[in-house]
Amino acid sequence: xxxxxSSMSKPVRVIWAxxxxxxxxxxxxxxxxxxxRIVGATDQVRQKDQQDWEDWVNQSNQHQDGNLPVEREExxxxxxxxxxxxxxxxxxxxxxxxxxxxxxxxxxxxVVYMFHGVTGEKAxxxxxxxxxxxxxxxxxxS
Numbered sequence: 001x002x003x004x005x006s007s008m009s010k011p012v013r014v015i016w017a018x019x020x021x022x023x024x025x026x027x028x029x030x031x032x033x034x035x036x037r038i039v040g041a042t043d044q045v046r047q048k049d050q051q052d053w054e055d056w057v058n059q060s061n062q063h064q065d066g067n068l069p070v071e072r073e074e075x076x077x078x079x080x081x082x083x084x085x086x087x088x089x090x091x092x093x094x095x096x097x098x099x100x101x102x103x104x105x106x107x108x109x110x111v112v113y114m115f116h117g118v119t120g121e122k123a124x125x126x127x128x129x130x131x132x133x134x135x136x137x138x139x140x141x142s
Contacts (some may be wrong), residue, residue, distance in 0.1 A: 008116055016112055023108060024101055031097050038089040 088096050
């Protein structure tokens with residue numbers, strides 16, 4: 001079988017390329033917007049974040065009545081961890097964006113490969129033994 005039969009046609013490749021560009025563009029657009037929201041958060045939002053943290057710590061510490069199957073230490077309010085989202089969007093933005101694009105590209109490639117395998121010319125369905133033997137004989141003659 002020659003390579004022209006097994007490859008995708010040009011219009012199909014253009015459609016897949018446009019879909020890929022749209023996917024990557026959407027990822028970059030959404031990540032940039034998320035970063036702008038996190039970095040540009042107002043003091044009010046940050047104070048609410050801090051208050052939510054303190055409320056959670058106080059509520060968690062109140063549940064330490066000794067009836068739990070696992071004994072936990074009390075959480076110290078002084079050592080509030082930095083928000084994971086803030087850390088990701090400020091210090092690891094490039095790594096996060098690169099990883100997201102890389103793994104999305106891998107998934108996209110697998111989907112294209114599977115879709116092309118299902119809808120391509122090779123996907124005509126099962127052939128009978130007679131057809132397979134006839135094809136082998138015609139190849140031997142050629």
